[in-house]
Amino acid sequence: MEVWLRTWAILWKDILIEVRTKGTFNAMAFFAALILFIFSFAIGPDFDLLRRIAAGLLWVGITFTGLLALARTYHSEELAGGLEALLLYPGEPRAIFLGKLVGNLAVLLLVEVILYPVAAVLFHMDLTGKILPVAGIAFLGTLGFSVIGTFYAALTLHLRAREVMLPLLVLPLLVPVLLGAVSATAALVDPAAAGGVAGWVRLLIAFDVLYFVVCTWTFPVLLER
Amino acid sequence: MSEHKGRRSGKKKLWAGLGLVAVVAALAMLIGGGLKDNLVYFLTPTELEARGASVQGEAVRLGGQVKPGSVHWNADHHDLRFVVTDGKTQIPVHSTGSPPSMFQEGIGVVVEGKFDSNGTFQSDNLMVKHSNEYHPPTKGESPRETFKTLMPGNGTSGSKD
Amino acid sequence: MAYLWAGYVLTWVAMAWFAWRLESRARDAARRLKKSPRGEAETPDARSENESVRA
Amino acid sequence: MTELTASPRLKGWHRLLAFLAVATTVVGSIIGLFVVPPDAMQGNVQRLMYLHVPAAWLAFLAFFIVFVMAVLYLIQRDPRWDMIAAGSAEIGVLFTALTLILGSLWGKPIWGVWWTWDPRLTTTAILLVIYVGYLAVRSFAADPERRARWSAVVGIVGFADVPIVYLSVTWWRSLHQPPSSPMSMAPSMLWTLMLNVVAFTLLFGYLLVRKYQVAVAERALEDREAMR
Secondary structure, eight states: OHHHHHHHHHHHHHHHHHHHTTOSHHHHHHHHHHHHHHHHHHHOSOHHHHHHHHHHHHHHHHHHHHHHHHHTTTHHHHHTTTHHHHHTSOSOHHHHHHHHHHHHHHHHHHHHHHHHHHHHHHTTOOOTTOHHHHHHHHHHHHHHHHHHHHHHHHHHTTSTTHHHHHHHHHHHHHHHHHHHHHHHHHHHHOTTSSSOHHHHHHHHHHHHHHHHHHHHHHHHHHTOO | OHHHHHHHHHHHHHHHHHHHHHHHHHHHHHHHSSGGGTSOSSBOHHHHHHHGGGGTTOOEEEEEEEOTTOOEEETTTTEEEEEEEOSSOEEEEEEESOOOTTOOTTOEEEEEEEEOTTSOEEEEEEEEEOOSOBOOOOTTOOOOOTTOTTSTTSOSOSTTO | OHHHHHHHHHHHHHHHHHHHHHHHHHHHHHHHHHHSGGGOOOSHHHHHHHHHHHO | OHHHHHOOTTTTHHHHHHHHHHHHHHHHHHIIIIISOOBTTTBGGGGGHHHHHHHHHHHHHHHHHHHHHHHHHHHHOOHHHHHHHHHHHHHHHHHHHHHHHHHHHHHHHHTSOSOOOOHHHHHHHHHHHHHHHHHHHHHHOOSHHHHHHHHHHHHHHHTTHHHHHHHHHHHSOOSSOOOOOGGGBOHHHHHHHHHHHHHHHHHHHHHHHHHHHHHHHHHHHHHHHHHO
C-alpha cells in the first residue's frame, strides 16, 4: 500500500504549492471561458448550429486549457532540476505518475465545473436532468486526457522544443478519447445526434483502460537515471 | 531480504497480470462491443428514415445502392437524379455536377448532403463505394475507361456494359 | 491514366530518392571512418601516413 | 561501440538485397502496368493497387518491427535494437505517406474524392502523425541513451493504433472496401500483387539493413569524436 501513500504525498505537495503560490488555476479557468466566449461570439446567433457543435467547442476549450495545465505538470520539480529531482523521491516511480495524474485530473475537472455552465448558457445546451451522465462522460474523457498528457509531459520535459512536441505527441493519441467524449456529450444533449450514448462510453472506457495500463507500466522507463 | 524480495515480485506479477487482463478486456470491448452502431461513416436509408424529421436540414452521409432503372441524367445541365436503396427503404437523391466515372446502376454510393423540404436528398458530394472484387474483363467485353460513361452525349446511364 | 502514371512515377521517385539519400550517407560515413581511424587527425598528411603504415 | 563496426555479419547483404529489390520492383511494375489485364469495373486505374497494397503492408510491417525492437530494447538495453527501430520507423513513415498519396490518387477517379473522413483513412492519417512524432522525439533528444529510451516508449504506446487501422474496415462501416482475399480476385491479379508485395518487402529489407549499417557507422564516428 506504500504506493498509495506516496501517491498521496506527491499530490498533497502539489496542492500545497498550488494553494500557497496562488497558482495558475484562476488564469486557466478564465482562459477556458474566454475560448468559449470567442467561439460563441464569432459564430453568431445561429442557435441550431451552436447547439449542434456545442459539445465539440466545449472539448476544444478543455483540450487547449488541458494542454496548458499539462505543460506545467512537473513545474515545481523543474525548478529544482528536472526529472532528476523526481528521482530523489523514494520508492516506486509509478507513485509519481499516479500523483501527478490525479493532480492534473483534479485541476481539469475543477475547470470543467466552471466551463460546463458557461457553455450551457452560451450554446443553449439544455442540461437539466442530464447533469450526472454529462459529468460522467466529462470524467471519462478528462481521465483519458490526463493519463496520456501526464505521461507525455514527463517524456517531453527534457526535449528541445517541448512546447511544440507535447501537443504533437499527445493530440493524435487523444483522437479516440476526444471523439468519444464529444460524440457522447452531443448524443446526450442533442438526441438527434448519431449513434447511442452507450457505444461512445464504451469507446471511452476501453481507451481509458488501455492508455492507463500501458502508461503506468512504461512510466518508470522515463525516470531512469 | 530474499523473502521480502520474493513477496514483492509476487505482488508485481499480480499487478502485471491484472494489467494484462485489463488490456485484453479493453481490446475485446473495442472489437466486440456495440461500436458498430457508433463509428459509422454513413447511414443506411432505413436508419436515415428512422431518424425522421430530426435530420431535416442537417448534413448527413447516406449510403446504399443505386436502384437499377432509377437513374436520370441530364447531360446539358449536369443534373442527376437517382434512388438510393438498401433493399427495404428507398430515398430519392438529387445531385449536380458530373458523377464519378464508376457511377452506374446497382453500384454502392455514399452521398453527403441534406434533405430538402420535399423529402429529396440534396447531395453536395457523391462518392462511389466499390467492392473488393477484381477481375479482368470477360471475352468480348472492353474494360471501362475513366470518364467515358455519363458524359454529355452518352444518354441516360452507363449501366449497359 | 494520368492518375495511374502519377502514382507509379511518384512511387519510383520516392523509393529512389530515399535509397539515394541513404547511400550517400553511407558513403559519407564510410569515407569519414576511413579518414580518421581511431580518432586521429584528419589532415591529408595523417591519412597518407596511415595508409602507408597499413600498406 | 567500435566492436559494432567490426562485426562483418551484414557487410555484403545489402548489395544482394538491393539487386533483388530493384529487379523484382522493375519486373513487378512492368507486369502490373502492361502485362496483367485491367479490371473489368475500374479499368486501368485499378493497377494502382499493385503499389498501394504493398506500401500499406510495408507500413504495418515497419511499425510492427519498431514495436518489437522497442520492447527488446527496454528489456536488453542493447543500442542495436534502437538503431533498427529508428530505421524501421523512418521507412514506415515514408511508406505510410506513400500509401495515403497512392490511395488518394486511386480514390479520386473511382470514389470521386481525393479524401474523405472515412475510418480507414482517418486512422491511417493518425498513424502517420504518431510516427512523425516518434521521429521528432528522436531528433529533439540529444543524449543517445535517453533518445533510445524515450523513443522506445513512444513506439510502444503508438503501436496501439496499428491493429485499429487494419481492423477499422471490417469493424466499422466505411467507404474503403474491406481487404481483398484470394477468393475475390482473379488469379493473375493476385499473383501480380504477390510479386509486388515481395518486391516491396525486399526493398524494405535492403533499406533497413543499410539504415542499420549507416547508424552503426555514424555512432562509431560520434564516439570517436567524443573521445577526442
